[in-house]
Amino acid sequence: MRPPSVNDLALRIADVGLPHPLLVIAARAAIAAGDPDSAIDEARRLRRSLLGSAINATGVLLHTNLGRAPLGNQHSRAPLGAAGLDDGPARASNLEFDLVSGRRGSRASHASLLMATLTGAEAALVVNNCAAAVTLVLAALARDRGVAVSRGELVEIGGGFRVPDVMEQSGARLVEVGTTNRTRAADYRAAAERDDIALLLKVHPSNYKITGFTEEASVAQLSNIGPPVVVDLGSGLLDERCPWLGSRPDWLAGEPGARQTLAAGAVLVTFSGDKLMGGPQAGIICGKADLVAACAAHPLMRAFRPGSLVLGALQSVALAYLRRDADAVPFWRMASASTDELMERASALGIGRPSATMALAGAGSLPGQEIPSAGIELDGDLAASLRAFDPPVIARVNTQTTVVDLRTVDPADDQIVAEAIRQSLTRRN
Template sequence: MRPPSVDALARSLADTGLPHPLLVDAARAAIAEGIGESSADDDVAGTAGAGNDDDGSDVADRARRHALTTARTLLQPVVNATGVLLHTNLGRAPLGVELAASYTNLELDLSSGRRGSRHAHAAALLARLCDAEDAIVVNNGAAAVLLVLAALAADRGAAVSRGELVEIGGGFRVPEVMEQSGARLVEVGTTNRTRASDFAAALDRPHHDIALILKVHQSNYRIVGFTEHVDVGDLASLGVPVVADIGSGLIDAACPWLDDGPPAWLAGEPAARQCLADGAALVTFSGDKLFGGPQAGIIAGRADLVERCARHPLARALRPGGLVLHALQEVAMAYLRRDGRAIDFWRMASQDTAGLEQRARTLAAEAQVGETAAMASVPGGGTLPGVEIDSWGVVLDGDHAAALRRATPPVIARVNDHRTWLDLRTVAPADDRHLIVALSALR
């Protein structure tokens, strides 16, 4: 039997929704596999020339598997049932911002008609939220630290506590970022105890030539026991600019966008507004963590230092595009309206457990599989290590993670002790129907 037509085979896969060139790739891969398998069988049997036989249904099945594999590599919505609110593998903070296809005044001053700055929109709102003189936006949190160090401390010293020389996800290491920026690392204190006097002693040594003090939030770990650290206010009294990399992006410790104020699980988390009020010259933080926006890095604080960052050549290489700035603007506007429910992260994080328990009971009853259980969600994304938030969900005996990932849309669960846990705190109520369908298929 001759191999099937590539074009005919590709057209039979049109229902997958993939563009025709990708379907052609899938068809060719399937046909090549069939020829290879037949040739191998010929070698074993010693019957040359029989390799052209190929069952049409087999090659069609192979082609469909290739097409579906390609489809699953593309970015697509998933249902996050892991209970990790800021799941790095799932894009951290969920975000739903729509923008119609149109031109924007990205770098146009509508008042004068002259060229404007892309920092006049979202960045200005972020500065207002932080009670900062000015702000600038770059493409992620690591870029914010890199730009600050390059602009303010190149070829000079930057003092950091040894207890804050952190590594976070993706291999971001403070010493390596400092090296790339051109700043010279001046280590201060010890891993578990650093005092203001340690920084003062380092500043007194002229050969250190310290341009700034960098205070780094221990985003994803804790040092407990015999410890000591220096607050922003005490560092600010030493006479050099203090840059507080708060990482997770809490804007205001008072959480005025939440009706009930700050939740207990936020206790002790540094916030941009308070760090600046305590004397930090600049704060840096991520846009896609506790801020609840897109991936971005924010630098906010003294206008003269922000301007030096904006003028540095790296600023252009690290700047975000209009879509990111528009999303940041929408989230910032929600904060200014004090509308926490318009920010998906805060809406999910502040759900009451009674409502989650009721949803879990409804899900289990309709799917006729699993049982309801109290659970513990976590903030995730390198924020608030060790913190748990009470939640509810559905638990099933056995490991069903792979089967749930094959659902449409894919459902991402967690497996522990050979049981599959689906935490509803991170599932939008609109996705409950998808969960019921996916769970029902497991019966």
């Protein structure tokens, strides 16, 4: 039998809801496979491959594969009616427009004041991720000069990006000091005395731990050596006191804050916006005004600058911190939920076994540090079936037991999760 035309087959599967050109792709794939009837399945697979929402029931608060810090709807659009794909009127934003003078403004100014206020810095600058922030700092302040880094801090972040590689691309020259497990202030001082050192760089090993016979130099010790001290904090805890929560959670013990690091003598700190800060993906540079200005004036800034959606979401999160409104930041709302509350929600689902679990911060933050949590356990591996639900529910599987951890599920999604589980169990049975 002759197969149908691609266009006719695409029209037959229009109920999937994709634009016609994508339906054509699905139709062609089905015809090429010799199974035109599979076109609707091809279209559904294509639709599910597009960017969309998912319910994170893994217990990993900052799940890199699921977009790291979750953003509420109020944080997904820029303020002041910035153009977005919502149902409201299409409006411009004052991204680079000074509303007071009526002249061209700077996109850096909006976030600079807020981030500087939150960290106690003189100034701040926002770029598109933390690797870009480190690259920009090194290119602007240390090109063709040495940067001293402890051998124990030459980290590799996700995707295979390594500190030495980032430094090479910036034009700075890596000067390794100390050993993997022990680096003293004297090691940095010796490097500064024998070499042309522009910066002393500390990199917080946020995605691993070295334990045992270890030693590292503090920021305060390094600030007395001579060259300026820059600290890449990575995870982005703004303030060790956590004033937006009222007190510091036990699971954050030992995590350095941007405010305290600057107060200890660092001239600049860099960190991510989408980790412990709980905002959009961004890289943030905070510190001395003249150094931040040098970074802002560097040609790479044009390539690294974020757009209005990122800056708007970051502003919304920053304002929540300044209001000390942790509930307005989904990451902190989820992280702060009590285990009793989570267990009550698990029982209320009326399905599976309510169980104590352990959650993780994730995204390379607080390695090995578990956060007490609760959820439900289900016999067997239901992960694939839960992923097939609309919206997909992403759970974890431990030795043929599916764990749905409610710490990372918004309470508004509890009934959706329950229905996804019921349908998965029905299909299995």
